Each structure stands twice: as C-alpha cells, then as structure tokens.
Amino acid sequence: MSSPHTVDALIVGAGPAGATAGYVLAREGLKVLILDKARFPRQKICGGLVTWKTLRVLEEIFGISPQTLRSQGTLFHSTREYTLRNRRRLLFAEHQRDPFYFVDRGRYDQFWLDKAIAAGADAVQGDRVTGVDPDAGMVHTRGGKTYRGKALIGADGVLSRVKASVMKHAAGGRRHYHGMAAAMVAHVPDREDMAVPGLSFGYVPWGYAWSFPGPGYRNYGMLTLKTRGAKNLRAAFHEFLKSRSGADIRRASIYSRLLPYGCFTDVAGSKCTLLAGDACGLADPFLGEGIFYAHRSGQLAAEAILSTHRVGWSPLNQYRHLLRRSIIYELQFASAWQHILYRLLRLGDYRLLAISVRYFHRPIEDVVQGRRSFNWRHRHNPALYQMAARCLF
Numbered sequence: 001m002s003s004p005h006t007v008d009a010l011i012v013g014a015g016p017a018g019a020t021a022g023y024v025l026a027r028e029g030l031k032v033l034i035l036d037k038a039r040f041p042r043q044k045i046c047g048g049l050v051t052w053k054t055l056r057v058l059e060e061i062f063g064i065s066p067q068t069l070r071s072q073g074t075l076f077h078s079t080r081e082y083t084l085r086n087r088r089r090l091l092f093a094e095h096q097r098d099p100f101y102f103v104d105r106g107r108y109d110q111f112w113l114d115k116a117i118a119a120g121a122d123a124v125q126g127d128r129v130t131g132v133d134p135d136a137g138m139v140h141t142r143g144g145k146t147y148r149g150k151a152l153i154g155a156d157g158v159l160s161r162v163k164a165s166v167m168k169h170a171a172g173g174r175r176h177y178h179g180m181a182a183a184m185v186a187h188v189p190d191r192e193d194m195a196v197p198g199l200s201f202g203y204v205p206w207g208y209a210w211s212f213p214g215p216g217y218r219n220y221g222m223l224t225l226k227t228r229g230a231k232n233l234r235a236a237f238h239e240f241l242k243s244r245s246g247a248d249i250r251r252a253s254i255y256s257r258l259l260p261y262g263c264f265t266d267v268a269g270s271k272c273t274l275l276a277g278d279a280c281g282l283a284d285p286f287l288g289e290g291i292f293y294a295h296r297s298g299q300l301a302a303e304a305i306l307s308t309h310r311v312g313w314s315p316l317n318q319y320r321h322l323l324r325r326s327i328i329y330e331l332q333f334a335s336a337w338q339h340i341l342y343r344l345l346r347l348g349d350y351r352l353l354a355i356s357v358r359y360f361h362r363p364i365e366d367v368v369q370g371r372r373s374f375n376w377r378h379r380h381n382p383a384l385y386q387m388a389a390r391c392l393f
C-alpha cells in the first residue's frame, strides 16, 4: 500500500471552524490540508445571525473589518431592532446598542475558506471522509484517498465523523443526539416590510421560533431540544408559519437540521486529534449561536497545535486549557440560563419573561452580543458568581 499523503495539520470540514484553523496554521508556515465533502460555495442552512463578538473575533484573527465584509456582500443586512413574542402576542420590541448582523452562509463560508487558501492552505473539496483513525491522525475518503496529519482537526459539523471516532460511538446513534436541537427552517420569498428579526416562544418546549431576514427571502425557523420537543416540531412549525400572515408557505423551501444545544464537551479530542466548532458541540445552548464559537475554537485549536508541534507534544491538554478558559465556562452559564428560562416558560408565565427583558434588557443584550461575558461578570462580582456557579453546575 502506498504511504498516505502527510501534512503538518489535516483539517476535516471547511466551515468557519475549519477555515479559521486552516488560516491561522497556514499563516504560520505549517503545511495544511483542508478536506470537505462539499464543493464551495455550498448551501448551509442557518439563521445567519452574527453578533458583535463575532465581528470582533474576525477582526482579531483575519484583520478584516465589518465594513469590508459589508462592501463585498458577505454581510447583507444589519438592524438594531428586534422583537420577542409569546406565539403571536408581542411581549417586547426594542432598539439595542449594537446591531444584529445577517450573513449569507454560502458566501460567508466561501470567503473564509478563500482566506485560508490565500494564506497557503491546500483544500480538497467534494470528497467525503468515511473513516478516521484519531490516534494516528489518519483519514480515509470515499474517493479512495488516505491522508495523515501530524495533527488532525475535526471541524466536520454537528454529525461529525471525527467526533464519533474519538468518542467511539456511531455518528447518528442515540448517544449522539444528547444535548442536540432539532430544527426546521423555511425560506420564504421576501417581503420588504419584514426586515426586523424576531423570536417567538410558546410553540415548542425547550426551544423557540425565529423570523430573520435572509438574502432574498425571509428565514423562518424553529428549534427544540431533540429529546424534549422534537415529536411535535413539524406540527408546531407549520402552525408558526401559518400565523405569519405574510409567509407564502406554498413557495417556501423547507429543511430539517440538527444543531448543538448543550452537548458541548471539553474532552475535545484524543492524542493528536482536536474537535472544533459544532463537532465539539460548541454552540450557545440558549440561542443556538454557533458561528462565533466555530471561529474561536478553530483559532484555539490552531494555537494549541502551534505551541506544541515543534516539541512533538500532544496539543490536546493545551487546547482543553484554552477551551475551558474562554468558551466552556461561558457555555456552562448559558446552559444554566437555558434551564431556568425553559422551566419558567413551562409554567406558562410569559409575563415574567416580558418583565425581566424589559428591566434587564441592557445586561442581557451585553451578554448576547458578547460585550460582557459571564467571565467578565465573574471577575467583577466574584462572590455572587461563585455562589451561582456552586448552585448551577
């Protein structure tokens, strides 16, 4: 058998996590190969909402400003307005300090992959990874190729084959669904008067519905924790769509997807293999925001590899340390809020939600946008947060 094509860093998945890791590693002169089963630009079903912290992390890593992203069409919309509803009933409408931005994921993901390639990474598209040996950093593809990386990054999304091989259970098996949300999304031809993003609670337990602007269509979606509310998701989603009087459902394209919703892990790999982005469950269990965590974890995985590859050590401990410090702690708190919020909503008390958002919307917005992390609040109020952490985790 011929020896596998070997590189310093092999990355499976060219989404935001894989492209970011590829960019950071290639920029430092490592030999990088990114593999993806799709050919880019590929369609990625997503709400497309990005927050202030995402734009900051992109500026930090790639040196690219929001103005540049806007001028070349990757960011197609931004707005400070948003609404919260209990089903159709308006609970809250507000202008926030920082806008929500909306991206077209096809163009967005292509943009970051192009940056990684321009920095020196190679990319093989249209060949699916079908087998992984995480301890050897080796993968086999449907096209019959074998590749090996001195380090391997699994950035292959929510149903990650690399994660399944690290955790030694089957992708799509029962254990795989723990802490995941099932989502349905409809792309409905746009009406200009509906540019304000909104969230609606009350259709499903442990989840919410959204109505976001999309590039040329309105993006309606609904998510719920797979183990709690997925049985009634289809019926609830159709009820939600019908309630939107402007939505011409007959012309809509409808999709079902999974996303991480509390299944984050700091196990994060084995020996020379690291998991990043959705493959590591790194999405906010409150809103489902994952684009920020994909970029950040891709960057951290790359930094862990850079700091250990010359001495030949495993990057795993360093990566776990970086993850815990800047991501896992945040997700643990978000997870605790997820539990508190959905337990309250199960009691049917939406007044409490409306009142809390009305009086605390600035601190809530600061956490959602990332201007004030839970970590920051902890540093400024250690006694309160230590007590909260003891009660919640």
Ligand SMILES: Cc1cc2nc3c(=O)[nH]c(=O)nc-3n(C[C@H](O)[C@H](O)[C@H](O)COP(=O)(O)OP(=O)(O)OC[C@H]3O[C@@H](n4cnc5c(N)ncnc54)[C@H](O)[C@@H]3O)c2cc1C
Pocket (backbone or CB within 6 Å): 012, 013, 014, 015, 016, 017, 018, 035, 036, 037, 038, 044, 045, 046, 047, 048, 049, 050, 127, 128, 129, 130, 155, 156, 157, 158, 159, 160, 161, 183, 184, 185, 221, 257, 258, 259, 276, 277, 278, 279, 282, 283, 288, 289, 290, 291, 292, 294
């Ligand atoms: C319905 C929905 C709505 C969402 N809305 C938002 C939102 O509004 N804002 C937000 O921040 N986040 C949102 N998310 C989450 C966000 O999309 C993800 O967190 C983010 O895309 C994760 O990036 P990633 O790079 O880890 O994975 P992905 O973007 O999923 O990229 C993984 C890549 O791996 C490739 N791949 C997979 N398997 C293989 C294989 N076997 N071999 C080779 N390649 C493979 C895929 O083709 C893909 O290109 C949403 C998710 C869903 C499902």
